[in-house]
Amino acid sequence: MCAHHRTLETLEMSAAQGCHICQAFWLQVSETEQDALRAAETKRLLATPGRPPEKPEPDNLEEYFEWLTFTLLLKEPWGLGVDYVLMLKFSGEGVDWRSVSPKDTPALGFHTFQICFNRQLTQAVNSYSTDSDEFWATAMTWFDQCVKTHVKCNPNRDRPAWYPTRLLDLGSGQNDNQILRLIQTADESMSGPYVTLSHCSGKSQFIQLNKNTTASLRSGVSIEVMPKTFREAILTTRRFGTRYIWIDSMCIQQVWMHMGEDCSRRWLTEHNEKDDQSDWFHEAALMHKVYSHSYCNFSAASALDGSQGLFRTRDPQALNGTRIELCVADIDESRSHIQCDIHNYFFWSHNIPGCIINKRAWVVQERLLAPRVLCFGHSQLLWECMEHDASESYPNRLPDFFQKQVFTNFKALDADTYIRKIEAQGRQVDGDVACYVIWNKIISAYSETLLTVATDKLIALSGIAKRMRPTVNNDTYVAGIWRKHLESALLWLIKTHEKIDGSPSCRPTPYRAPTWSWASVDGVMVTEAVRSKSEWAIEVVDHHLKYATNDTTGVVTGGWLDLQGALKPLGVTHETQDRWRMLVNNVLVRPQDDSLPDWKRIGPLVHLDVPATDDAFVHDMIQQRLFFMIARTTESDNEYIPILLLRLCDAERRLFERIGIATGGPKGGTELLLAELDEETRASLPCLRYEKGLHTVRMI
Known part of the structure; x- marks a missing residue:
């Protein structure tokens, strides 16, 4: 154990000056928590005028808590495949942590760094923009390798081409063509792949497909009238030599409207608007095909709305881990100091599950079903496909110590891959239940996302359910739950009484699922372990559901379940x-x-x-x-x-x-x-x- 920073001032200064450890640690703290920490330090300094006296290294555990932060160094713990683990923690002196963070956030717990020596795992990033030759070369390398060599990522290679109902046609490939056109693919002679875009619309107003804009979009509109995110997605599409792009709000008839800060879908009665609603349901039921047949999904990961775009300026030095000399004499008798590289344990969870776009519920299926995802992060490009994850910092693939985290290899929906990952952690899982465990992992992650329209809870997951159905041997889908292990699936619990945005958990209206389904509640959810029926003291005798359409993975309008116990x-x-x-x-x-x-x-x-x-x-x-x-x-x-x-x-x-x-x-x-x-x-x-x-x- 070692004292780290005496005051918040020195911690912030160290982070600002580029210390890789302090910077990563400080970035995990939300702005609200940062403000509360500054207020606590100001209050403490006012109570003790003048600079706090310099203190020697603590002699006992109690003295460590007089420092703002302290560290703990462990040798080869937990079978992570690293040499040491450095853990950094706020001590809490002078801070009411309950007021700073009502929830137990990772920022205020231990922040972990993996330490490796004599192993080159990262690659230096040199460019000051994510729109650079270096950036594009990395993206093209990932893409070419995936398309040419990854078997799991190309399941549709030998099948007839499939296209969504509508696509945006960028023309025959000339870079000076500034017109795009909405096409009905059934009316065109189609050839070549298409890409998709995941984005946050936010509160910004932009052109959308509806009965008033259909004619102009089919005639062709200038790319310049598109929001920045769309324009840069079009540029990226052309960089990949692709002619077609699918964007939800421009390829599906939109039947919802902004209502102040809230958004609500309007189920309207006029004839044309009923047609729009029917189109929306029809297209929503095809989402699993739209994304699974795409060439690549572009993810505007750090854009709050369409005005912010894909590309970012950055400080490359902040991305390049610093090699340091670390004193290990207290825990390693064979050496006193080592030259080592430090890797932020939360790097992937911060950049992928923790990014803006992946807090949108609809994006869970976009991310899972696309064969490959090119993620435009706040400071670097990241890659997800069915065979590996990578980033500009780790361009070849994520190191093994990242692969063992629950957040990585998220796109692997097959049981065999999941079993291998679990076995690599020294644990066992029954092959018969592995696919149901994968489903629990998916819906737990899904519960940590937000919906603009509350009634979309099940339909926004519908594509993944369709994709998973063959994996679970065509098991019956019951309002977000698979029938074979329905008893265990009834025992989900809400982790806290808060949603991911801090508002209370709730059962929203109008109705969207029976109360026994996790889909009835907005809140962060934990699932019960999948077990054999013989272990349960309860038994599902019968169930019945009513649906808005013929799609049994879509919107539920009513239902019941008979339970014996x-x-x-x-x-x-x-x-x-x-x-x-x-x-x-x-x-x-x-x-x-x-x-x-x-x-x-x-x-x-x-x-x-x-x-x-x-x-x-x-x-x-x-x-x-x-x-x-x-x-x-x-x-x-x-x-x-x-x-x-x-x-x-x-x-x-x-x-x-x-x-x-x-x-x-x-x-x-x-x-x-x-x-x-x-x-x-x-x-x-x-x-x-x-x-x-x-x-x-x-x-x-």
């Missing part, structure tokens, strides 16, 4: 501002062993799907509307017991809705939950059917 009455109580606990017969569920320390006497944790009030729960408990079902039992201290929390929402028809999940260990007071009810009480509980001690309830 042991139903029991539930009570809840507010322990703290954001923590709820379970009650059974008005007794708090927690370990009764007084010899246990307080932190082991917590009892099951209640994870509500959306925030609730005391008054609402008190009313429901008085009306005896709250119930639970234990989904699985275990004797292992290393596993938890998942408990499904239900509310009787229609007593006359005996219909239930899901309100959350509780999780508790086998020694966490669950004996109260497992206690058998007498037969008279069991038989009196509301349900569709009661037989042999089990209840069948209908959830909507």
Whole structure:
């Protein structure tokens, strides 16, 4: 362990002067957190006039926390394939971290750097712009290698060409042609590939395809009237020698409008607008083909709207890792110092999952389904294809220690690739469930994105569901869940009561999915492990869904699910501002062993799907509307017991809705939950059917 920076001033100065470690660390802190840290330091300095006294290196653990930041150096940990790991952390002196960051962000936890010596893993970046000869040479190398040598990235090579309904035609390739034309591909003699664009429209106004613009777009419009992002995407398309580009807002009839800061799709009644709506549904159902048959997807990763473009100026020195001399005497008897390169562990997660474009829900399927993605980042070009990830800093491919992260190799949707990745981490996964584990990984990532139109939750994922269906042996798709492992898929939980933008988790209106589906909630979600049916104490007996169209992966308008298990009455109580606990017969569920320390006497944790009030729960408990079902039992201290929390929402028809999940260990007071009810009480509980001690309830 080593002290790092005494004050925020020196940390910021070091980052500004180009220290690779301090710069990467400081960039992980959001602007809001940076402002709070500065305010805390100002308050501390006002309380102690004059510069803080210089302090020697700490002698004990307590003294480290008198410094703003400190580091921890570990030798060859966790099987990451690196020589050392350097971990950098805010100590927290003088800072109310709860006010700085209500959520536990990576920035305020340990920031990790991989340390390697005698290995050249990076390549120097020299250009000051992402629109440079160096930039284009790297992009062309990736593209040529992928097209010519990657088997997984070219599944359509020997199949007949497929084209979207509409494309933007840039002409026969002359660079001076400044007119583009919207074409109906069925009316044209088509040849050659097309590319696609992922972008954020933001609040900027720009030309779109609708009934008023169709004629002019088909006649041809000047490229100069396009927003900057579109113009630069067209330039890139021509650089790749491609004639056609597909852009969603210019190739699908748009049936939504801006309404201040909000955006809402209008389901309108006039005849022509009904046609537009029908076109939108038809084209949305083809998204899996649009992206999977494209030559390449261009991702405007760092552009908030169409005015910001693809290309950026940059400081190449900030991209080039600095070789340093590191003292390792305390942890390595064989040497005292090493010359080494430092690699930012969060490099890929910051540049790809953490970039602006990949927070858009629709882009998840654009990113996954395209055979290759050229990502125009805020400081460098990045590459994703089905065989490897790369960047200008790591042009050959990401090193192995990045490959072991969950964020990398995101486009590998086949079970074999996923199994190899898991086995490389020293873990095992059942080949039969690997494809379902991949799906859970996808929907968890999807839950960390945002939708402009709330009702698009399922249809924006529809393309991936269609792509995954053969992988799961044509399993039945049930509102974002696969039928074979429906029991485990019902046990998702909302990680926090906040969406990715900081607003509360919610079940938006209008309706878009039954409450038992994760798709009914906007919030960051965690899935339950996929298990065999024999491990569950619940069983899905039947289900039914209604759809807006014939597409069973698209918009859901209603539905129910019949679940069999042991139903029991539930009570809840507010322990703290954001923590709820379970009650059974008005007794708090927690370990009764007084010899246990307080932190082991917590009892099951209640994870509500959306925030609730005391008054609402008190009313429901008085009306005896709250119930639970234990989904699985275990004797292992290393596993938890998942408990499904239900509310009787229609007593006359005996219909239930899901309100959350509780999780508790086998020694966490669950004996109260497992206690058998007498037969008279069991038989009196509301349900569709009661037989042999089990209840069948209908959830909507």
